[in-house]
Amino acid sequence: MNAPRDKITGVVLAGGQGRRMGGVDKGLVALRGRPMVDWVLERLRPQVDELIINANQNAERYAAFGHPVFGDDIGGFVGPLAGLHAGLARAQHPLVATAPCDSPFLSADLVARLYAGLADADAELAVARTFDQPHPVFCLCRRNLLPHLEAYLAGGGRKVDAWYATLKVVEVRFDDEADAFRNINTRGELQSFDR
Numbered sequence: 301m302n303a304p305r306d307k308i309t310g311v312v313l314a315g316g317q318g319r320r321m322g323g324v325d326k327g328l329v330a331l332r333g334r335p336m337v338d339w340v341l342e343r344l345r346p347q348v349d350e351l352i353i354n355a356n357q358n359a360e361r362y363a364a365f366g367h368p369v370f371g372d373d374i375g376g377f378v379g380p381l382a383g384l385h386a387g388l389a390r391a392q393h394p395l396v397a398t399a400p401c402d403s404p405f406l407s408a409d410l411v412a413r414l415y416a417g418l419a420d421a422d423a424e425l426a427v428a429r430t431f432d433q434p435h436p437v438f439c440l441c442r443r444n445l446l447p448h449l450e451a452y453l454a455g456g457g458r459k460v461d462a463w464y465a466t467l468k469v470v471e472v473r474f475d476d477e478a479d480a481f482r483n484i485n486t487r488g489e490l491q492s493f494d495r
């Protein structure tokens with residue numbers, strides 16, 4: 301029999317500025333008539349034990365989706381690690397899974413596969429990869445990395461890859477589900493999916 305798994309908090313990362321889309325709050329931009337964050341919440345919700353939203357603008361609109369909303373503790377839009385940092389601090393459970401607000405097609409088995417990879421390798425962090433493309437904002441990690449991340453950010457570190465390089469990381473392949481990682485950064489990309 302499998303050992304029961306540790307519980308997981310899901311964090312939807314919606315704290316960016318959407319500059320490539322003209323400075324919009326990407327999570328609230330509609331794809332096929334529904335905000336992108338709603339697609340992500342719908343897919344992540346059944347995979348985790350708690351679901352929370354990291355957003356730095358429009359907190360009330362995000363709260364309407366029925367999950368706790370919190371901003372970065374480190375101001376100035378320093379990137380996704382600030383969202384992960386705030387998520388690790390808010391999470392009720394020992395494991396934290398992240399997904400960005402702008403990848404609406406995410407896998408139904410994202411968290412299960414990241415968890416299997418993390419457990420098999422006894423790693424600190426599992427991250428998704430398709431072919432030669434890493435997907436650093438799709439990760440599962442241990443909440444107890446918070447002090448380590450805090451020190452990295454306090455020292456001026458901002459790059460996700462550089463922080464991962466300091467950890468025991470396992471890459472989990474999703475080559476069979478590459479479409480699930482399609483990411484929408486521009487109006488043109490939005491239009492290409494909006495049909």
Ligand SMILES: Nc1nc2c(ncn2[C@@H]2O[C@H](COP(=O)(O)OP(=O)(O)OP(=O)(O)O)[C@@H](O)[C@H]2O)c(=O)[nH]1
Pocket residue numbers: 313314315316317318319320321326354372376377378379380381382383384399400401402437485
């Ligand atoms: N908390 C937080 N999340 C961020 C920040 N910057 C980006 N993100 C999130 O990180 C993920 C990937 O970021 P991008 O695709 O670059 O999104 P973005 O920064 O809003 O868009 P651009 O301004 O066009 O780069 C998305 O889920 C963003 O919401 C930030 O400063 N703080």
Ligand SMILES: [Mg+2]
Pocket residue numbers: 316
């Ligand atoms: Mg960005």
